[in-house]
Amino acid sequence: MTAVAGDMAETIGEAEARPLLEIDGLTVEFATLRRKVKVLEDVRIDVGKGEIVGLVGESGSGKSVTAMSVMGLLPDTARITGGRIRVGEHEVSAKSRRQLRSLRGRDMAMIFQEPMTSLNPVLTVGFQIAEVVMEHQGAGQAKAMARAVELMRAVGIPDAARRANDYPHQLSGGMRQRVMIAIAMACQPLLLIADEPTTALDVTIQAQILDLMVSLRDRFGMSILIITHDLGVIAEMADRVCVMYAGQIVEEAPVRDIFTTPAHPYTRLLLRSIPSARHKVERLEAIEGTTPSPHAFPEGCRFHPRCPEMAERCREPQTFERIGPVRQARCWRAREILARLEGSS
Amino acid sequence: MTTETPGLLRRAAGSDFLLRFRRNRNAMIGSVIVFVVVVVAVLAPVIAPYDPAFINMLAIWEPPGGEYLLGTDSLGRDVFSRIVHGARVSLIIAGSVLAITLVVGVTLGMIAGYFGGWAETLIMRTVDVIFAFPELILAILVAAALGTGTVTVIIALSLVWWPGIARLTRSLVLSVREEMFVDAAIASGTPAWKILARHLLPNIVSPIIVRASVGVGFIIMAEATLSFLGIGVQEPTPTWGGMIRDGLASLRTDPHLALYTSLALGVTIIGFNMLGDGLRDLLDPKVRDR
C-alpha cells in the first residue's frame, strides 16, 4: 500500500468507525413569556451505523426535544444555542431549514407516538407513503404508488394492494403505525428516530412493531434512535442506552449493563420503580419528589434533591465520568456505586 | 416549523392574565376604544353641546366647523350632539339585549343540560327552530310584527340571540356535569339549584363571557341595521343607523352626516370586536396554550 492509499484507507476506516449520528454538547433554549429557558443542556448521544440506541427518561425530560432537534423540527420559539449535531456526512445543526428539508424523509426519518393522529385523514395511506418517493426520488405517481404497495407488504400489512386505497380511519392502530414505518423506510434512510412508537398501542401489537423495526434494521443496516419511557422496550430492542433526566444525559451504557449494574442513582431508582418480569422486586418504589421544570432546575446535579445518595458535592455542576470502556455517568459517585454493585455480584 | 410548545413548558395562566392582556394587541386597542365609547355614552348630556332633538330650521345642513363641530342635519340638529347621544342609545340597547339573552339563555341552557328530559327537548327544539332562520331576517320579521320602536328592537334582538347562548351553555353543562365534583355534590345531598349556581356556573362562565364579548359588536350592528331600515328606534331619538339613512339621501351635497356617523359606528363596532377577539385569545383554553 502506498502512503496515500494508506491514508485513504485510514480515513475510510475512520469514517466507517465514526458514529452515524453524533449529538455533542447540544443545548436548546425556548423563548417563553417571561424569559428564555434552557430545555436541553450539554446533551451527548452517539448512534453507530446499524446500532439501536435507546433514549430513556420520564415525560418532560427533553427526549422529544432532542429528537426534534436532530430532525430540524423545533418550533420557532426554540433555538439551538450550543453544541452540534451530525448525521452521516451532514452537519445538521449548521444547516438552514431549506437544506434540512431535503434530508428529512430521505436520509433521516422519524415516527411518532400517536398513529391515530399522525396520518392525514383526507388522503389515502398509499398516497401518503407514495408522497415521500415522489418528493425525494422524483418518481411519478403511478410508480410511487407501486412502491408504496411494496413497502406496505414489507412492513407486514396484509392485502396491501387493496389497503393502499384506504383512509387512515379505516385502519387499526397497529396498522397505522406500520404505515408510518413504511413512510419512514420509503427512501431507506440512514437514521430512524422512533419517538414512543408503541406507547399508544395494545401490548400484543407493541411486540410486533418492535420486532418489525429490528428486522428492518437487520435488513437495511440503518441506525435507530428509540425514545421511550418504557424500560421493557429498551430491553427488547436496544444495543445501548442513554438515560435522560431534566434536559441532561445522566448515564450511558450498553443495555445489559444498564439493567444489571446501573451506576447513576436515577437509573437505579428508575429500574426499581417499574414492574418488570425480569427483576424480582418485593415492593415497587416510587421516586420521591417530582421532575423539576425547566424554569427551575436545581443547582449542580439536577437530581440531587431526590437522590438517596446526596452529598454536599452534589450541589456543584457535574460532569461526565467515564466509568467503563463504553460507560459514562454524570455523577461523581458513579464509580463508587459501580464498584459496590460489581463487588456484590 | 411547528408552533407547539412542549408539554413541559405549559403553565397555569391565571397569574399571567394581566401580563398577557397587555401583550395582546387586540385586547389593548379594543379596550381603549370601548372605554372611550362608554365614557362618551355615559357623559353624553355633559359632552354634547346641543340638545340632540332641538330643531333649528334656520341652520339646516350646516357644514362642519364653526358653531357646529360636525355640522347639522336636515332639521338643523347638531350632528356631533346626535352622534354622542347615539352612542348612549346603542350601548343601552346592546346592554339590555345582552342582559336579557344571558339571563334567559344561560338559565334555559343550564336547565336543558342538567335536567334533560322533556325540558331539554322542548328548549332545544325551540333553539333549533330559531336557528333555522337567518338572524337578521328573523329580527326584521319580529320587529315588523311588533311594530317599530326601541323596546321592539330589544325584544327582537334578544329573541334572535338567546338560542346561541342557550346552546353553548347546554353543551358546557353537559361536559362539566360528568366531572367528579358534581357527583360528589349530588351524593352529599346538595339541592339542584345550589349545584347549578355554585358548582356548574363558575366553571362554565369563561366561554360564555367570550361568546358574549364577541357578540356585543354584532348586537350593536344589528340594532343599527334595523334602525337603518326604519324598523328600529324611531325619531326623535338619535340612532346611528337612522342617522346614516337620513344622511345617505344627501350624500352628494352634504356628506358629513352620513360619513361621520358611519365612522363613529364603524369604529365602535371595531373596538368591541377587537376586545372580544382579545378576550377570546386570553380566555379560551384551546387557544391559550400556544
Next chain:
Amino acid sequence: MFTFVVKRVLGLIPVLFVAIILTFLANQMVPGDPIQTLLSDHSGNEALEARLRAAYGLDRPLLVQFFDYIWNILNGDFGLSFRFAQMPVIDVISDSLVISPILALSALAVAFPLGLLLGTLAAIKQNSWIDTGIILVLVAGISIPNFALATFLVYVFALQLNWVPVAGWGSFEQAILPVTLLIVPAAAYIARLSRTYMLEVLRTDYIRTARAKGLREKVIIWRHALRNTLVPLLTTVGIILGALLSGTFVVETIFNIPGLGSLAIQAIFARDYPVTMAIVLLFTLFFAGINLLVDLTYGLIDPRIRLGGNKA
C-alpha cells in the same frame, strides 16, 4: 348515504311548517285591520267591505284560514297582495325572485376563495407584519356595517371619482358596488375562520409527519393543510349565505335594486303581509335548501363521513 339525504330532507318539513305558522301568527298579531286600511275613504261602505273580506278569505274562522293557507302554498298560491290591491302575490314577487339569490350567490362565489386565500396567507405568515395587517383589515371588514361602508364607497367611488353609477339595476357597472358591499363582510368572516382553522391544522400531528417527510412547504399547505381547512369551513357556508341574504335587504334598499329584499321592506312598511310572509318563506326555503346542499357536500369531501367504517 341515501338514508342520510332522505333524513335531512324530511327534517326540513317541520322547519318549514314552523316558519309558516310563525309568519301566519305574525300576520295575525299585527294591530290594525288591513281591510280598513284598504277601504280608507270608503270605510262606511259595508257591501264593499264584505266583498273585500271574502276576496281575501278573511271572513272565515282563523283555523280554516290557516289550513287554507297551507294548502294554497303547497299549490303555489300565496294569496293576494294588500298593497297592490288583489294582485296575486306571485305576480308581485316574480320579477324580483331571482335577483336576490343572484346577488347573494355571486357575492359568495367571490368571497369564499378570496377569504380562504387571505386567511391562509395570514396563517402561514403568523405574527408577521402581513399577518397583523390582514387581521386588522379583517376586523374592520366584519365590523363595519354594510350600509356604513356604503356611505364611504358611494361617496368616494360614485360621487367623487365617478367610476361607478350611484344606484339602479340592470348593467354590470351598477352591480359592482352592491355586490362589493356583500362580498366584504363575507370574505372577512371566511378569512378569519380560515386563518383560525389553518392555524389549528398547522399544529396537528399529521402536518408534523408531513414535515418529517421532508415535503416542500407549498405542498404541505396546498395538499395537506388546505383540504383539512375546507372541511370545517364548508359547514359555515349556510350561515354565511343567511347573512348574505339578510345583507341583500340593506343593499337593495340603498341602491334601489328591485329584489326580494327591498320588496320585503316596502311590504313591511305598507303592511302588505301576504307579500312579507311569502318572501320570508321563500328565503327560509332557500336558506334551508343551501344548508342541506352543504351537508351533502361535506359528506363528499370528508372521507370519514363518506366511508364510515371507523376502526378505533
